Amino acid sequence: MVEVALHHRYDRDGFALEAAFAAPPRGVTTLFGPSGCGKSTILAAVAGLLRPRQGRVALDGMVLLDTAAGIFVAPERRRCGVVFQDARLFPHLSVETNLRYGLRRAPREAEGPGFEEVVALLGIGHLLARRPAGLSGGERQRVALGRALLSRPRMLLMDEPLAALDAARRTEVLPFLARLRDAARMPILYVTHALEEVDALADHLVVLDHGRVLAEGPVAEIALRTDLPLAARRDAGVLLDCTVLAAPEGGLARLGFAGGELLTTLHPGAVGTRLRVRLRARDVAVAVQEPQGISTQNVLPATLAEIRPAGEPQEVFLRLAVGPSTVLARITRDSLERLALRPGMPVWALLKAVTFDHRVAAPPEHAP
Amino acid sequence: MSLALTPEEWQAVRLSLEVATRSVAVSLVPAVGIAWLLARGRFPGRMLLDALVHLPLVVPPVVVGWGLLMLFGIRGPIGGPLHDWFGIRLVFTTEGAALATAVMSFPLIVRSVRLGIESVDPGLEAAARTLGAGPMDRFVTVTLPLMSPGILAGAVTAFAAGLGEFGAVITFVSNIPGETQTLPLAIYSATQTAGGDATAARLAAIAFALAVAGLLLAELLARRMHRWLGRA
Numbered sequence: 043m044v045e046v047a048l049h050h051r052y053d054r055d056g057f058a059l060e061a062a063f064a065a066p067p068r069g070v071t072t073l074f075g076p077s078g079c080g081k082s083t084i085l086a087a088v089a090g091l092l093r094p095r096q097g098r099v100a101l102d103g104m105v106l107l108d109t110a111a112g113i114f115v116a117p118e119r120r121r122c123g124v125v126f127q128d129a130r131l132f133p134h135l136s137v138e139t140n141l142r143y144g145l146r147r148a149p150r151e152a153e154g155p156g157f158e159e160v161v162a163l164l165g166i167g168h169l170l171a172r173r174p175a176g177l178s179g180g181e182r183q184r185v186a187l188g189r190a191l192l193s194r195p196r197m198l199l200m201d202e203p204l205a206a207l208d209a210a211r212r213t214e215v216l217p218f219l220a221r222l223r224d225a226a227r228m229p230i231l232y233v234t235h236a237l238e239e240v241d242a243l244a245d246h247l248v249v250l251d252h253g254r255v256l257a258e259g260p261v262a263e264i265a266l267r268t269d270l271p272l273a274a275r276r277d278a279g280v281l282l283d284c285t286v287l288a289a290p291e292g293g294l295a296r297l298g299f300a301g302g303e304l305l306t307t308l309h310p311g312a313v314g315t316r317l318r319v320r321l322r323a324r325d326v327a328v329a330v331q332e333p334q335g336i337s338t339q340n341v342l343p344a345t346l347a348e349i350r351p352a353g354e355p356q357e358v359f360l361r362l363a364v365g366p367s368t369v370l371a372r373i374t375r376d377s378l379e380r381l382a383l384r385p386g387m388p389v390w391a392l393l394k395a396v397t398f399d400h401r402v403a404a405p406p407e408h409a410p
Numbered sequence: 411m412s413l414a415l416t417p418e419e420w421q422a423v424r425l426s427l428e429v430a431t432r433s434v435a436v437s438l439v440p441a442v443g444i445a446w447l448l449a450r451g452r453f454p455g456r457m458l459l460d461a462l463v464h465l466p467l468v469v470p471p472v473v474v475g476w477g478l479l480m481l482f483g484i485r486g487p488i489g490g491p492l493h494d495w496f497g498i499r500l501v502f503t504t505e506g507a508a509l510a511t512a513v514m515s516f517p518l519i520v521r522s523v524r525l526g527i528e529s530v531d532p533g534l535e536a537a538a539r540t541l542g543a544g545p546m547d548r549f550v551t552v553t554l555p556l557m558s559p560g561i562l563a564g565a566v567t568a569f570a571a572g573l574g575e576f577g578a579v580i581t582f583v584s585n586i587p588g589e590t591q592t593l594p595l596a597i598y599s600a601t602q603t604a605g606g607d608a609t610a611a612r613l614a615a616i617a618f619a620l621a622v623a624g625l626l627l628a629e630l631l632a633r634r635m636h637r638w639l640g641r642a
Contacts, residue, residue, distance in 0.1 A: 089540055090539075091536050091539070116539075116544075117536075117540050118539045118540070118541075118542050119542075120540075124537065130531075130534055130537040132537075132538075132551075132552060133534075133556070133639050134555045134638065143541050143543075144542055147547070148542060189541065190541075193540075193541045193542060199540075
């Protein structure tokens with residue numbers, strides 16, 4: 043468990059950080075927010091690269107920073123593996139020497155995956171003799187991941203590791219991040235402003251804005267909140283953990299989730315593969331009678347649980363209970379009145395099979 | 411006119427190379443220290459130190475030589491004890507010529523090393539910290555290799571400039587053949603001597619060739635180092 047409580051103020055621009063949260067002992071805790079919300083400052087303070095005015099950082103009960111008690115553990119003794127946005131590989135050392143840099147300095151008794159294992163995990167065996175200058179952006183970031191993991195850290199800190207890469211490189215590195223997450227038996231703090239990385243990697247979410255924590259909790263729960271700035275995004279919606287029930291036939295794969303099944307044009311992999319899909323609220327339509335003669339593939343019986351205001355006055359969010367799962371739909375107030383929707387009403391949630399984003403979104407292996 | 415150097419002329423060339431080498435050897439480590447303080451240090455008097463280091467660039471060399479004579483003369487505040495307690499005499503010696511040359515070329519090395527330090531991305535040092543490297547460890551394994559092109563450039567420049575140091579040397583240690591008469595001093599003496607034109611021409615040609623060779627070597631080494639550092 044990572045406990046973080048920080049108070050910091052930059053004299054330069056008066057930016058104030060006042061944040062406290064706790065991250066579970068395993069899995070990815072994502073610090074999510076717009077640029078300048080203080081998420082990278084938090085990571086730097088946890089790593090020890092920034093000394094906050096006041097604060098306390100503890101990892102599994104071991105205090106790394108406590109300004110009240112005058113404790114400041116130097117970064118080189120914190121054993122936080124950091125992956126920076128710009129990789130920061132040592133340009134004068136080969137890939138292999140870079141990878142071994144932290145390993146050679148790790149305490150003898152520290153446990154962790156071995157060199158060969160990490161190299162295989164990240165697919166960088168063919169790069170070992172090369173210099174960082176000769177690598178692509180994605181390769182560099184994979185080596186940086188390996189270097190951090192091989193330093194036998196107690197915790198991994200990732201500061202927007204994909205932000206400096208183009209879309210193609212991001213798609214290349216993301217699966218490796220997911221593999222690393224599943225292999226690393228330690229807490230991971232992951233800073234990002236990209237929702238797709240949250241969807242693909244996060245277990246726990248800390249939503250930040252203007253140096254403050256707006257919300258904190260399991261990612262699926264936070265996705266349901268309609269009172270956060272997240273809900274104003276075009277891609278706001280719930281996350282459903284699914285299992286592939288049937289491989290694509292006729293171009294459609296069948297996914298099972300708690301409460302029903304979904305047909306999708308995604309290529310999610312073999313039967314039994316688990317993945318997380320985002321159902322954008324604006325892509326979910328609602329009918330009060332079972333629709334007939336409609337192209338929409340997914341027509342799920344549901345109960346209207348709650349009506350909530352959306353950011354726009356002419357729109358509302360509907361919380362729909364589909365079995366034990368909840369789906370958010372975003373509709374107009376006009377439709378709400380036209381259909382005379384009231385909480386408790388049985389409805390049908392309509393979801394097109396083509397609405398799902400085509401990307402690999404492996405969920406945490408210990409997902410509920 | 412014969413192109414072959416006389417033994418006396420060879421002596422001046424050898425002496426110049428020796429003085430320049432010793433001056434660089436003496437000043438390199440202090441120069442790295444001072445450059446580090448100027449580049450990374452945050453202390454009162456940093457600007458004063460900066461000005462002090464650069465003084466030899468702007469003060470007439472003769473004045474620097476005179477200052478050294480005052481300080482390191484056998485009755486000077488430093489030269490006196492050196493002579494009385496350790497039997498070390500710098501005035502009129504090759505060591506003195508190296509000292510005068512080192513003082514004159516010191517700002518050149520410091521400037522170059524400082525540029526080298528400033529070219530090192532502090533983010534790489536921070537990365538080394540998070541990987542468990544303490545202060546000395548990161549200096550040796552990250553900072554020093556990355557700033558080495560600056561050190562090398564400074565050393566080569568100081569060496570090349572040191573070959574030609576005149577004013578401070580002649581003022582501090584005089585013009586003694588075989589002891590303090592370096593290449594420029596020998597050229598000066600030749601021009602003051604009847605029939606010394608051929609000697610002056612030969613030595614001038616050598617000085618020119620050494621300077622050009624020094625520049626080429628510096629360029630070549632810089633390229634190699636940048637390739638080694640992966641900066642292409």
